[in-house]
Each structure stands twice: as C-alpha cells, then as structure tokens.
Amino acid sequence: MPRVVPENVQKKQARDAKLLKELKERRDRERKERAEKRKTLRANAEKYYKEYQNQQQSLVDARRKAKNAGNFFVEPEAKLAFVIRTRGINKLDPTCKKILQLLRLRQLHNGVFVRLNKATMNMIRRVEPYVTYGYPSQSLIRKLIYKRGHGKVGGSRIPLTDNSIVEGQLAKHGIASVEDLIHEISTVGAHFKEANNFLWPFKLSSPKKGFAEKRHPYQNGGVWGNREELINELVKRML
Incomplete structure (x- = not known):
C-alpha cells in the first residue's frame, strides 16, 4: 500500500518547489543582465578610448598643418x-x-x-x-x-x-x-x-x-x- 503524504507536507513541498524555481529564474535573469551590462560597459570604454585618441590626433594634425603653412596654432581654450x-x-x-x-x-x-x-x-x-x-x-x-x-x-x-x-x-x-x-x-x-x-x-x-x-x-x-x-x-x- 503506497504511503500517504499528509496534505500539509504536500503544500510545503509544492511551495518549496515554486520558490526554488523562482530563485533559479531570478538568478538566470540577473546573470543574463550582468553579462549584457558588462558587454555595454566594455563597448562604452572602447568608444571613449577611440574618442580620446581621435581628439589627440586631431590636435597633432592641426599643429602640424599650422607649422607646415608657417602659421601659429592657437591651442583650444581649457574647459x-x-x-x-x-x-x-x-x-x-x-x-x-x-x-x-x-x-x-x-x-x-x-x-x-x-x-x-x-x-x-x-x-x-x-x-x-x-x-x-x-x-x-x-x-x-x-x-x-x-x-x-x-x-x-x-x-x-x-x-x-x-x-x-x-x-x-x-x-x-x-x-x-x-x-x-x-x-x-x-x-x-x-x-x-x-x-x-x-x-x-x-x-x-x-x-x-x-x-x-x-x-x-x-x-x-x-x-x-x-x-x-x-x-x-x-x-x-x-x-
């Protein structure tokens, strides 16, 4: 004869299973969000690096152009x-x-x-x-x-x-x-x-x-x- 599981134990097992499932889904969601955030931050860092490099190169090019033309280069005003x-x-x-x-x-x-x-x-x-x-x-x-x-x-x-x-x-x-x-x-x-x-x-x-x-x-x-x-x-x- 199969063992009868009390109703309160069944409810507890169902609740625990539901909580475990929700916990797993939340952790998976948070893991995915963290991965996407890291990807975005990495892309931003690379974008900023290229922006800084372009700014420096633009200044160097402007100075060289002025020097080759025999002109004075006025440095941009500090902000x-x-x-x-x-x-x-x-x-x-x-x-x-x-x-x-x-x-x-x-x-x-x-x-x-x-x-x-x-x-x-x-x-x-x-x-x-x-x-x-x-x-x-x-x-x-x-x-x-x-x-x-x-x-x-x-x-x-x-x-x-x-x-x-x-x-x-x-x-x-x-x-x-x-x-x-x-x-x-x-x-x-x-x-x-x-x-x-x-x-x-x-x-x-x-x-x-x-x-x-x-x-x-x-x-x-x-x-x-x-x-x-x-x-x-x-x-x-x-x-």
Missing part, C-alpha cells in the same frame, strides 16, 4: 581645471575662507575639478595665493579617479571599488560606471555638475621633493598660481 589647496588657515581672511569652502577645498592638499567659466575664474583668482591649479590631461583624470577616487553615498565617503557605486548614484544621469564618470569629467559633459558633486574632494599626499617657496607664485619659482599643463607633473608627485 576644466584641477585646483589644489597649498596653504592652511593662517592669515586667511573671511572672503577667501568662504570661497575655499565653496570650492570644497577645506583641507591642505585637497584637490577638486572645476569647470572653467568667468565666475569660477574670478573665484580662483581671489584665492590664488592659497591654491595652485592647471589643466589636467585625460590620463591624469583617469589615474586620479582610479587611485584616489571616492564617492559621496548618503553623506559617507566611499571608495570607488565597483561600478555599482557609481550606478546607484548617477544612473539617472546616464552615468553607470567609473569609465562613464571619467568621460563626463574629462569632456565637461551635460551632467558634469552632478558627476563632480558625487566625487569627494581628492585627498592628496605632500608632493615628493616637497614644495619650493609657498609664498611666491609659480612663475617666480614658487608654488601658487596657474601651472597650465604642468599641473599633471605635480599631481603625479602627490599621488
């Missing part, structure tokens, strides 16, 4: 600056203190990206004796974000160890990975403000071989002021 605080709070007047707070440069050796326009240039010039700045290369932006990048998540400083951290905060702006974030910053895109606000100010180390003369401008062999493209060399010594 982005990287600003580093070089002095502390001693003899800091209230206006400069407020501007440094607005620039998010609250501590010595903090660094931030700034979109260059008339308003931000006026702010930087007002606090110039306390900062040094210049125009970062795309490779430097990439290195900074990968080596020292932290995001603002719920008011906390979180290292950018995974694309999901960026996606969770910036997906609504079309930024779903660290590469998307780098591209948005380096091209000063439509959502630069949101991307830059998500990035926590970079905490840099004291530069190798130190600073020369903090009280003098860079043009006179000192520290503060505009370094233009030479900011890349300084930041590399501070990473």
Whole structure:
C-alpha cells in the first residue's frame, strides 16, 4: 500500500518547489543582465578610448598643418581645471575662507575639478595665493579617479571599488560606471555638475621633493598660481 503524504507536507513541498524555481529564474535573469551590462560597459570604454585618441590626433594634425603653412596654432581654450589647496588657515581672511569652502577645498592638499567659466575664474583668482591649479590631461583624470577616487553615498565617503557605486548614484544621469564618470569629467559633459558633486574632494599626499617657496607664485619659482599643463607633473608627485 503506497504511503500517504499528509496534505500539509504536500503544500510545503509544492511551495518549496515554486520558490526554488523562482530563485533559479531570478538568478538566470540577473546573470543574463550582468553579462549584457558588462558587454555595454566594455563597448562604452572602447568608444571613449577611440574618442580620446581621435581628439589627440586631431590636435597633432592641426599643429602640424599650422607649422607646415608657417602659421601659429592657437591651442583650444581649457574647459576644466584641477585646483589644489597649498596653504592652511593662517592669515586667511573671511572672503577667501568662504570661497575655499565653496570650492570644497577645506583641507591642505585637497584637490577638486572645476569647470572653467568667468565666475569660477574670478573665484580662483581671489584665492590664488592659497591654491595652485592647471589643466589636467585625460590620463591624469583617469589615474586620479582610479587611485584616489571616492564617492559621496548618503553623506559617507566611499571608495570607488565597483561600478555599482557609481550606478546607484548617477544612473539617472546616464552615468553607470567609473569609465562613464571619467568621460563626463574629462569632456565637461551635460551632467558634469552632478558627476563632480558625487566625487569627494581628492585627498592628496605632500608632493615628493616637497614644495619650493609657498609664498611666491609659480612663475617666480614658487608654488601658487596657474601651472597650465604642468599641473599633471605635480599631481603625479602627490599621488
């Protein structure tokens, strides 16, 4: 005589089978979504790389063309600056203190990206004796974000160890990975403000071989002021 399985056991077995099936379907779906996402992110990274290469090649071609024609080549105007605080709070007047707070440069050796326009240039010039700045290369932006990048998540400083951290905060702006974030910053895109606000100010180390003369401008062999493209060399010594 076959063994009779109690009704409550049958219901439990059916429920467990249903839950197991749903779990398996969800895992399969998530696995497929992750594979598609990785494929999309890889395609985006390759697209950005080609875009950066084309930009560099276009500049080189334009310089060569101007040189061969005996003309001067006017470099494109910088849209982005990287600003580093070089002095502390001693003899800091209230206006400069407020501007440094607005620039998010609250501590010595903090660094931030700034979109260059008339308003931000006026702010930087007002606090110039306390900062040094210049125009970062795309490779430097990439290195900074990968080596020292932290995001603002719920008011906390979180290292950018995974694309999901960026996606969770910036997906609504079309930024779903660290590469998307780098591209948005380096091209000063439509959502630069949101991307830059998500990035926590970079905490840099004291530069190798130190600073020369903090009280003098860079043009006179000192520290503060505009370094233009030479900011890349300084930041590399501070990473």
